[in-house]
Amino acid sequence: MSLILFNKPFQVLCQFSPQEGRPTLADYLKIPNIYPAGRLDADSEGLLLLTDDGKLQHDxxxxxxxxxxxxLVQVEGVPDADSLARLQAPINLGDFTTQPCKAVRIAEPEWLWPRNPPIxxxxxxxxxxLAITLQEGKNRQVRRMTAAVGLPTLRLVRSAIGxxxxxxxxxxxxxxxxxxxAELVGASPG
Known part of the structure; x- marks a missing residue:
C-alpha cells in the first residue's frame, strides 16, 4: 500500500487525466494506480494525499x-473577534450550512513558500x-466562509490532514x- 504526501502547486488540476493547456497531477507523479484522497481546487495549494488503497482513500x-x-488562509482585511466567532460557528452558505470549526488569526507562516504568481x-x-481547521471539506468551502464574513480569500494553502x-x-x-x-493518525512509524 502506498500513501503519498504531495505539495500541490497553484493552478495544478487535481486529476491525472490530461486537460489541454493545464498542468495535472500526472505532470508531477509517475506512480501507477494512485488516486487523490480528496481534492484541492486549481487555485488552492498545498497538502494532497494520494493512495493506491481504496479503503484508505475513503477513510x-x-x-x-x-x-x-x-x-492557511491569507485574507483581505483584518479579522476582529466577531468575524472569527462567525467563522467558527455554523454558516449558512445557501446550499449547505457548515459545521463548527476552529479559526484563529496567525502570523504569516515562516516556512511557507512564495506563490507563483504572487497574490x-x-x-x-x-x-x-488565518488557520482554519475543518472536519468537512465541501467545494470551495473555506473561500465561501471567509467571503461570508467579509474577508475575501487571497491565498489558500492546505497545510495538514490528520x-x-x-x-x-x-x-x-x-x-x-x-x-x-500510521503517520496520518499521529502514531510513530513502525
Missing part, C-alpha cells in the same frame, strides 16, 4: 471519518493570515514523499 476523504484538515497586493488594503502536515514534512510545490498510514 481520508470522507467527513464521517473526522480527519481534520487545516488550511495581488493593494496598498490601501491590509491582509491577514497528523500529517507540511510544516513537519517540508516539501516545495511539486515535491512528494511517501508516508505511512
Amino acid at each position: 481520508i476523504a470522507h467527513p464521517d471519518h473526522k480527519q481534520p484538515k487545516t488550511y 495581488r497586493q493593494r496598498a490601501d488594503q491590509p491582509t491577514s493570515w 497528523a500529517i502536515s507540511l510544516a513537519s514534512h517540508p516539501l516545495m510545490p511539486g515535491e512528494w514523499r511517501e508516508v505511512t498510514p
